[in-house]
Structures are given as structure tokens and as C-alpha cells.
Amino acid sequence: MEKKEGHLSYRRTPIEKESPEEFGYERIKYNLAESSVPDFVLGNLDLDLTDLALSYTDHLGNPHLRQNIAGEWVNPEHVLITTGAAGALFIIATSLLKSSDHVVILHPNYVANLESPRAIGCQMDYLRLTMEEQFQFDLNKLEQLIQPNTRLISLTYPQNPTGTMITESELSEIISMIESKGIYLLLDETYREMTPEPLPIAGSLSENVISVSSFSKAYGLPGIRLGWLINQNKELMETFLAGKELIFICNSIVDEEIGAYFLARKREFLTGIQKHVNINLEILNNWIESNDYMEWVKPSGGVICFPRIKQDINIDLEKFYKVLKHTYKTFVAPGHWFEVDKRFMRIGYGYPNRQELEGGLQSITKAIQESII
Numbered sequence: 001m002e003k004k005e006g007h008l009s010y011r012r013t014p015i016e017k018e019s020p021e022e023f024g025y026e027r028i029k030y031n032l033a034e035s036s037v038p039d040f041v042l043g044n045l046d047l048d049l050t051d052l053a054l055s056y057t058d059h060l061g062n063p064h065l066r067q068n069i070a071g072e073w074v075n076p077e078h079v080l081i082t083t084g085a086a087g088a089l090f091i092i093a094t095s096l097l098k099s100s101d102h103v104v105i106l107h108p109n110y111v112a113n114l115e116s117p118r119a120i121g122c123q124m125d126y127l128r129l130t131m132e133e134q135f136q137f138d139l140n141k142l143e144q145l146i147q148p149n150t151r152l153i154s155l156t157y158p159q160n161p162t163g164t165m166i167t168e169s170e171l172s173e174i175i176s177m178i179e180s181k182g183i184y185l186l187l188d189e190t191y192r193e194m195t196p197e198p199l200p201i202a203g204s205l206s207e208n209v210i211s212v213s214s215f216s217k218a219y220g221l222p223g224i225r226l227g228w229l230i231n232q233n234k235e236l237m238e239t240f241l242a243g244k245e246l247i248f249i250c251n252s253i254v255d256e257e258i259g260a261y262f263l264a265r266k267r268e269f270l271t272g273i274q275k276h277v278n279i280n281l282e283i284l285n286n287w288i289e290s291n292d293y294m295e296w297v298k299p300s301g302g303v304i305c306f307p308r309i310k311q312d313i314n315i316d317l318e319k320f321y322k323v324l325k326h327t328y329k330t331f332v333a334p335g336h337w338f339e340v341d342k343r344f345m346r347i348g349y350g351y352p353n354r355q356e357l358e359g360g361l362q363s364i365t366k367a368i369q370e371s372i373i
């Protein structure tokens, strides 16, 4: 769609149009397309909301929630609760950017990180991660992409879709660089808690950094549509709050109540979740390592990876995805959802149970075998 000056240009993307929930969960047997852990069931919270008055609520977000998220890292007033991380990404982009601004974005990436600056009409350059380079981050390449009008660098770590990480010293180097140039860094940390040793919350390290995260992925609560952003710059936070108030005033008091109850018992729930994820990663690892058709970079964080059907395999990719979806009722996130070759597919190994994961992986093997030319 052509960009009209002064308008935000919205367009529906394949990852949303073709998503499992739009296709219909009931039509999918093996769902390996989710980038989250299993959906949390409300009854596990023993939460009685009968007496909850359905009022508006604190515009920054429920104070217990913000206190819990802030922890030892920042003050609770540095935390703004949003409608999912997607809401945070939109607020940040529309608060910071105008069409004459330049943005450098890690690619491939989660769609809203790309689409929000695109909707504004920003000038964009991509810091490309490639399998040939093990999807590794390269600070020199990032610096080379910076222009005099670069306003924002947008990164996602643990990375979606590749599941790769940066180190704490790389994060420090990035922050020193953006501070010296007066650029903002958006770090989408949605999968931060799904790593053996999570990085510091980046928003606690510099006023130029905005952290974004979510209840959807590591906790399995996408249905309450809660996320947050963290930043220590008072003026910027006031602008982000103004953006939130303009779009939806405050979050749903019901969602926030559920979120606060979950966070109060988070450790207990996360232990079980992490165990499940580790077992599934082992199953996935064994499948890939014994598979003649696929190659990958083993993920080091999050619950997703981005393997590829080997280049020397002559395959009808359209047929492969058709057979996979319709014959085997198996869903993966194909490369075109991330604007790359369809030989790539994102496999979410945190969401399915063991049988579903094994069934889905076997389906991928069979669908490849049936589509080889």
C-alpha cells in the first residue's frame, strides 16, 4: 500500500492473516507455530474475581504488577503496562519516530518491530542475521548502518525467530555506542526469562534504552493481552503514557488482576514450564541431528528456532507446506512470515506437549519426503 503523508499506513501481514488462531485451533493437530509456552489455565490461579468492581484503573498499570516487574532493577514508575508487547512497540514507535527518521532493525524479527516504523514511513535499514554466520550479532555491521538521522535501533533478544542470544558484554557495547551517538535502543526482551542466565533488564542500564516484554510468551498468558515497557527517562515515560491514554486509557482491570496473581506465584509456575521446555528442546535436538533434510543453529534462548530445509534438496516448497498443513494438520511458521526464503521455518518447541511435538516433527519429515522433486 502506498504511504500517504501524515497517515499511518496499516496492512495485514502474513504472520497475522495466516496465524493458527485465524486458521482455527480446532483444525490443527500439531501446532508448532506458537512462539510461547503452553497456554496457562485460569483455574490454576484459584482466583475469585466475584467482588471486583469493573472500573477504570491506574493509567500506568496496577501498582503490584509494576512493583513486581520493576523488582530490584528500576522504580515502579519506570514501568508502563501495555496491551501486550505489541501495544508497547506501537506506543514506542509512534512516540519516537516520524517519517524523516532513520531506524536500524534486526532482521528477521517479530512483525510489529518492523511494521510499526514502516507504518510511519520511516527510512529503514536491516541488520541481517544469516544462517551462514550462525545468526550471530555483529556490532561493526550495526555501526555501519547508522546514519546522521538514525533515531532508533531496534533489537530483539533472545531473538525471534532464530532463538539466538547476545552476551552481556555485547549489550554493554551496544549501549555505549548508542549513548555516544544520542540514539535510542529498543530491546524487545519478550523471551528474557526463557534463558538459562537472563541478561540484565536493558532499560535499567541507560535512559536511552527502552525494554519491552510480555505476559504472552514466557508465562503462557497471551489471552490477557498484557505487556510492558521500561524506561528511566521521565519525559519519555510521560509521552509513552500519553500515547497509552490516547489509545486505550488504561488496561483491563480483569487482565491486570489475573496478571498480578500470576506474578505473585511466578517462580512456582516457571519451574514447571522450564522443565517442559528443556525436555522438548532435547526431543527437537535429537530430531534435527538425526534428520537428513534439515539444518539449524541450535537455539540458546526462548522457545523457538529457525531451521532450514537444506539447500541441496530439490523440493516443491508450495507442496510441502500444503501437505504439512492439510494432510498432516501440522502448523509451523514458514519463512515468508519473516520475509525470508520459505526453506526456513520457525518451529516453536515450548508450546506443544511431548506427543504433539514428536507428531509434528514426524509430519515435517514426511511432508518433505513427499515433496522432493
Ligand SMILES: Cc1ncc(COP(=O)(O)O)c(C=O)c1O
Pocket (backbone or CB within 6 Å): 035, 083, 084, 085, 086, 087, 110, 156, 160, 188, 190, 191, 213, 214, 215, 216, 222, 226, 227
Ligand atoms: C519478540 C516479540 N515481541 C512482541 C510480541 C507480541 O506479543 P504480545 O503482544 O502478545 O505481548 C511477540 C509475539 O510473538 C514477540 O515474539
